[in-house]
Amino acid sequence: MKLPDFEAWAVFASVVEHRSFSGAALALGVSKATVSKAITRLEGRLGTALFHRTSRRLTLTDSGQHLADHAQRILDEGQSAEEAAFESASAPSGVVRLAAPLTFGARHLSGLIAEFMTAHPQIKVELTLSDAFIDIVGEGIDVALRIAELPDSSLRARRLGPVNIHVVGAPDYFERMGRPQHPADLARHACFVYTNTATPGTWRFRKAGGEEAAVRVDGPLRTDNGEAMLPALRAGLGVARLPGFLVDDDIAAGRLEPVLADWVAGSVGLHLVTPPGSRRPVRVETLIEFLTERLRSLCVRQA
Known part of the structure; x- marks a missing residue:
């Protein structure tokens, strides 16, 4: 039995990641011709084309798309094995690609990354901050933080803790417009809508006794970033439904006031998400354990 061409599989994974032969060659420290020969060799062995090649574009064929995850797992397993072998003799090293929500990342993650890099100077972090949904497999992300109730998927997820949600407005807004006593009252208020959800105009609530309510809301501001609502909230222009890490300081300072205290406006989870696969490079595991502990x-402090 012939052994698999592990080198060609690793080259294939690198081409998929970098979306070009030239990018893979640069990342691997080999010539473009070496990359091209490895891909041709693998295609010949498999009896199928892996890429559609034109002068301007390189795209995966259906077979290439199907085999890309296998190639990445082969590469990851090889890297993990080598790192495990060298772990006792040297510190973890290499690049970890991390993604997180924009405001949460800027407020709570950036300082932790500085602490992590100080403790692990040979690990480089590529940090992507965005409130948009990121395909972590397609984008080559090693670790992602997500604030949501996650649907079932093939991704590996670790719930780190709750993120409490509050309905808030400025005290002078409620003096003028009245304080809602029931979620249904919000239909008559100027509600700022966070658009990066499946149902942005519907706010759901539940009460300790089991009662539930859903209300359609609308107002003068719709945005995909919660922090962008804060100036208008402080100016008394409306009401918003936002996570505690965004509004706790304003509530403590009296700039914003929570309402509907008898109702739970939502408690989503902070999750650490990674691509499928049983093994990860040591550098990725090192960051995961660090973030798990700190976050x-x-x-717990903000619950």
């Missing part, structure tokens, strides 16, 4: 403590 669980943060969730």
